[in-house]
Amino acid sequence: MLIARVVADIPRPGVRGLGEVLFARAAAVLMAVALLLGTAADASGGRLAPVQWRMVWSASTDGEAGGSNSDWEVPLHGASEQVLALATGDRGVRVHDARTGRLVRVQHLSSAPVAGVWVTSGTVVVLTGKRDDGEQRLQAFDAATGATLWRRPVQFLDPERVPGAGRYSGPRVVVTERGIVIAERRYEPLTLLSLDPRSGAAVARTTHERHCDLTAAGARSLLLLLDHCAGNRMRLSALDPSTLRAEWRRTMPSPARTFPDAHQLGDPFPVGLTVSGDGYAAAGDAFYAPDGRRLPTPRAAPRAAGSVRTPREAPPATGSVRGSRWSEPLFLSGEPGVLDRSVQSAPAFLTSLDPDTGRLHALPLDVPPGPATLAGTAPGKAFVLLGTRRAAAYTLTYGVPTGRELFDGVPLDAWPDACGLLSATDLRPIADGYTPSPATPARFGQRLPRPARCDWIPPTDDAPVVSLAVEWVSSSSATTRRIYAAETTAIKQGLAYDAATEDPYLLDYLLPTATGSRGAPEAVVGAGPVIVRLVSTSRSALRLLAPLVRDELLARYRLARPTPASLPQLRWSFPVDGHLEGAPTVSGDAVYAAGGGRVYAMDASSGLLRWSRAVSAYVSGPPQSAGDLVYAGETGIALHALDIRTGRPRWRYSSRDLGLHFLATRGRVILCAGSEIIALHAATGRRLWRFRTADSCAGSRPQQAGGTVYIADYAGIVHALDLATGRSRWSVRTGTDERTGPWVTPAGKVVYVAGADRRIRALDAVTGAQRWSTRLGAALTFAPLPAGAAVYVRSADYEMYALDARTGRKRWTALTGAVESALVLAAGQDRLYAVTAAGIISVFDTATGAEGWSTPLGGAVIVGPVVHRGVVYVSTAGGVVHALDGATGARRWRMDTGDAPEHDSITGNALTYANGLLYTGGGGNVYALRP
Known part of the structure; x- marks a missing residue:
């Protein structure tokens, strides 16, 4: 009621x-x-x-x-x-x-x-x-x-x-x-x-x-x-x-x-x-x-x-005019x-x-x-x-x-039959044999003459249920347009939505669930005087069916179909059944992504689904592939290994202390469980070795160069371990503050370490011996970026430094603004690209530090810059991808991926160039863009 x-x-x-x-x-x-x-x-x-x-x-x-x-x-x-x-x-x-x-x-x-x-x-x-x-x-x-x-x-x-x-x-x-x-x-x-x-x-x-x-x-x-x-x-x-x-x-x-x-x-x-x-x-x-x-x-x-x-002075008993008592x-x-x-x-x-x-x-x-x-x-x-x-x-x-x-003065018989807006033929591409289950709920104590809701029941349990509800019929199409426009505006301001299929009558989006770990796929259609909502666990099903409902209503009320949106940079998009958990990863001719409790494998060129597998509602971070397996992790729960061709589960390793990051390489899977670094056999999941650290390593990302694995713990110690045996090659203690582990960047024969003790160190990759150490003005809060003869680093007081890679001597410094981006520096063609303030990207001469162009992007930078062939790619809050000319800073194009404004880089906005395409994620979609 x-x-x-x-x-x-x-x-x-x-x-x-x-x-x-x-x-x-x-x-x-x-x-x-x-x-x-x-x-x-x-x-x-x-x-x-x-x-x-x-x-x-x-x-x-x-x-x-x-x-x-x-x-x-x-x-x-x-x-x-x-x-x-x-x-x-x-x-x-x-x-x-x-x-x-x-x-x-x-x-x-x-x-x-x-x-x-x-x-x-x-x-x-x-x-x-x-x-x-x-x-x-x-x-x-x-x-x-x-x-x-x-x-x-x-x-x-x-x-x-x-x-x-x-x-x-x-x-x-x-x-x-x-x-x-x-x-x-x-x-x-x-x-x-x-x-x-x-x-x-x-x-x-x-x-x-x-x-x-x-x-x-x-x-x-x-x-x-x-x-x-x-x-x-x-x-x-x-x-x-x-x-x-x-x-x-x-x-x-x-x-x-x-x-x-x-x-x-x-x-x-x-x-x-x-x-x-x-x-x-x-x-x-x-x-x-x-x-x-x-x-x-x-x-x-x-x-x-x-x-x-x-x-003493009672107000009148009416609140309006013309004799009304209301x-x-x-x-x-x-x-x-x-x-x-x-x-x-x-x-x-x-x-x-x-x-x-x-x-x-x-x-x-x-x-x-x-x-x-x-x-x-x-x-x-x-x-x-x-x-x-x-x-x-x-x-x-x-x-x-x-x-x-x-x-709204509308006769009850003007409400359409919910089951009549779709047919079994419409649902046949999903599964053959769907049957409608109509429901006629009472509205304000009055029962509608036709079903206002229809649940389409699949013939088998592995096909999704599709629910369609006629939610409102207004006295005019103009009234419905106002309701629909206000709602979709609110959705786009706070929720993830499908930017690839949006049109003036249709919006597919992800409604948050109670746990917040998954998104509930829904689509709202407002056409003529009618507003309809579709709900399903499958966003692919909604992507297929919502346009059919829209076209049926447009035909009933004799309205023209919308012109498809022009997205010239879009090669393909694929909807996962929830928020992306980490960025999509590319390996060979396939793209892998996790979302809605499933792991997906897509063809890198066409976006066609190869397979998907339900794993857990709490899959965290992007999947990784190595050899003939794909790996997906659940923080604090387990690591899953799936067959790369079929998605069939091969093995599962459980640990209550499992960290977010893991590394699959050379027949090994390296992960952190509390204060232990563990190596698993890639094919069987059998534990090969483990190494105990002084403190938790859960927040550190394992990195591998040659036959060595580098990882840091919260005690500020950087460990270099033999990939095959787990034997310690060396350990170096750096400064730490508030359980912040140092940033580690392997680069050939040198490992650069930036710590909260305001120092950047260059360590010999084989022995761990310190080649040089330079103290800077504040704690170092981002990973060092080695490029050419220099290494670039940013500090917590927004200072950017260019250091000589051989000696650690300061070449130049530049003051920038506060940034939240996970990757704030990128180098290419004698230029250094940096996020210099919230929503602003600038270019610097790598030799002198002189600032060149500076371009405001209209939102906080979440990921980037990423440089490829003279073009700078950046993703801002809400998953808006920008392509800028590397020489002038002029915007070449921008595309909204529909990600929720509060999401950060972990939710899928990372940018990866491979196979001639730029891959990213947002709004529960995996995107392949033409660079």
Whole structure:
């Protein structure tokens, strides 16, 4: 039911106990019944009622805007009938005209970050400062002119519980038209301070009972306090914000959890409190009017006012116009049945309350709930943030209800048959013999005449199930386009997606799972007025079927098929069934990759799948091949060896201490397990030798040159071991800091070692004798790069050094910016290419260190530079691959691989040149690009 989602979205931290779960479920059922009764009553009454929220404007917010500050439970946005104010990412506040959306001004307030924003009585109130600063500043400026009205330092109540006293879990600042109420830190028990909105002067102060937990919420004219006291007593109070005197108090039923239990489990409050702008409150499963009346519910008759005090100035009982009895919206939330989804295409719903009957009334918006936030309300108006990039204003329209308002006015028989959007013939390339299993779930208590969901069941267990759901049908194609565009924008900002198949109607992406170790493949299609979602464990199946569903809908609604995207640099792409675990590796005529718990082998030229094998959900790092085997590791679990031709398992070596890195070479597999270096027979997995180190070597990558293996441990010791026997040839201790092992780079007869002791050493590869040692200005945090007669190295203070490879003498130095890239230097044709700052790559003359061109890339560099035939390749955050001219820095091309923005080089963005192609990964795809 819709309201189950509504209740789930009410901020209710710490729902953990069985009693509280039952409490929440009972509230959900009760509110659902209220919603349906409210809709039915309007439909039968034939009177004018709200029938639609119509968008009157939308405006860009220029990126980071709005949201909330979890430190103090305060909003970063506020709205009134005159203005909408939003915090920005550059320590300012954007002010928009609430009637037109026009940007009035950007107000820059101080060097401290904006921590809260409100609007009231023609005033914009702003909180600045960080939680750990000890003191914050509250200030106000005139909404019309931008003139500063007042500034005031504030200190907030410490959220940690004081022994013997209750906890306060509400907002540290509540802004109303009558007063700004602050929960102060300096007093115990809790002290509430009221400030005048226009002058900032303190006008009232009151203390709260010590043995009560407390939460709060504000309307335009009221401050509501909900306390849960010793003895499991619960009470709702309304205060005048200007005097902090109680207008009324109402004793509430005790919650399922007792007061001591709440503290023992760390729960801040057992019942949620939500208040509309005009003062109607939802507290648990009960609703209250601004004058304190408990509103009737479908299972409870109206009750007498009881202990309610008559307010001095009760707000009117309507929140809109034309005789409607509905309050301003209480909630903005998504459709039920999809509570476990982080991204949804079903629209967001605004839910209001009938102040006479307690019935709930919900109407859909033309946005998905995932990126939508209710920024504020006014009579008959609602302001919504669409992610962080746009804001929109809606006005409430009225008409004679038809009973289809929850469905955007769409007749139920307009919903297509989910099983009719695919056929057994469509699924035959996956497996022959799929059978449909239709389902007709109820929507808002009404059963659709056709199946809204269809699970296609395969004939055998080794073929994937395909699920197709019709998630929404809008009143127009334009409305669906707005919902679809908002959702896909949110997906691309936070999730990995298939950039190779994206078009204006279709997006294939990976939804995170609970463990985070795999991605759940899904595809969303928005064509005509319909939004459809496909789910399967196989991304190859989605890649085949989603375009067929798209084309079926386009044909039904007589829309043109999209023109395929032009990606001239793309040779082929292959989707794995989850996030790539490490970069794809190339060996001969094959490419190997791991993702979604499987290892894949693909033809390097065509991308055709040779085989795939399920290994484990926790495969970590890229697979390696050597001889007739492919190896894949599970950190802390096991190493798997698969047949290179068939993928059949050959052997498995288990170890709880297995590190991330291993090396397959010359009939041996070298790996680290805790403080042991182990060599396995490549063909059988039999242990050949082991060498114990002084400390763990789990973070070091084994490297081999000739018949020697080099590896470092966390004690800062570099070990050179005989590959055949494991006998130590030499060990050299270097400096170490915070369990950081040294970087080791073998280069012919020399091994270069860069350590946290600020030294780079050149060691004889045979004896370990030190040829030279040079101390630099800071710890060395990247591997040395030997090239020609020089060795290049970067330090933690962003200095780049060119050292003489024979003597260690400094040739030149260059100061660069902070970088996060795993590989920050590359040399070629008398040039040194370096990431010199976040998102900037520069070139230096290798002889003099003189800087040449410098090119900004628009995102933090994750991998690169990689140089081939005069072209520099770099991958930036989100998996965007850039090709730059090595001589001029001019961009030749760029391609978005669809990787999630937070992913780093371990997730598959490495760049490998082989077979005349450039191989990389991103968005769960393996890509082969034409260089």
